Amino acid sequence: MKLFRPFNVVVDFETGNLTPGKKITRYLSDIQHFFLDKEKVKAVLAKENPLVYEVIYAEVPEEPGHLAHCTTIIYPGKVGNEFFFTKGHLHEKLETAEIYFTLKGQGRLIMASPDGEECEVLEMFPGSASYIPPSWSHRSVNVGGEPLIFYCIFFADAGHDYATIDKTGFPKVVLERNGEVVVENNPNWKKA
């Protein structure tokens, strides 16, 4: 049996930085097709391409028995009245759970069953540990005025299935209406 060595990474509760870590960045152009208001997306992108979110991964073998962990930082912002969100995904190894432990900010976590017939939305706030059970797709949304920062833990061999979400979207959207955060059905959602 080959022993993998213990190690620390350090998470900054204020900025979400994880050190040492490997960062990926997602700009509006990367996830533009998920937003409801296509005209507003075009108008924003004509002027700028805002950074929507970053994920910073600790380096762990993508093998059975290991746990992957990362921080996610979703910046505050909207396209029209729709809050910034992550692309969202299912796990390739579908029946594996994930946990989002929120460190800062205010959010919503949209989860759907593989066929999209079941959908649940949890609130995210400092100290909330949200349990994404096996098989649920998941997308998080920043509904506040500061970065939404959370620490994520999942099976290191779970893999990411983004293709399904590319086709279906999520059954619900999170919008601002009259200064309130509201969850509504997504008119563009397609059954898997």
Add this chain to the structure above:
Amino acid sequence: MKLFRPFNVVVDFETGNLTPGKKITRYLSDIQHFFLDKEKVKAVLAKENPLVYEVIYAEVPEEPGHLAHCTTIIYPGKVGNEFFFTKGHLHEKLETAEIYFTLKGQGRLIMASPDGEECEVLEMFPGSASYIPPSWSHRSVNVGGEPLIFYCIFFADAGHDYATIDKTGFPKVVLERNGEVVVENNPNWKKA
């Protein structure tokens, strides 16, 4: 496929309370045989039986694909010059990792290979996410003056093997010498 429902638990960063959760408590009498100074243990227990640590578990099925999570609160204290610690364990499903994400306090995380020949000690401090790789036994130690609070994530079907540690102990101990935290070899350690 039976769908398990998403849920939130809430972690208090200051107290370590996890709600709703199931708490277990460990008093000095429960772990007395691990301390080096047997006379000092007797002397303390003749007067009181201090609470050494608490673990508060979120309720999750102990099944493959699920992630267990809990908070651990180790109270500040010593027996002689040896800092309070958790009992420590291996996983029954040995080759499964665990993560300790420290929220408050100062600690040390002692880890050993199954045969005890390899031992590593990591520092725990607010923001440290300590990776306990598959197969390493693990014990945490509060070396500060306030509670050491950390959030733990592990495979829900990993199980706990306390019996091995009961027999062997850990290869290292964490002591205070002249106001400094020192790590020394455990003279009572027995090879597995």
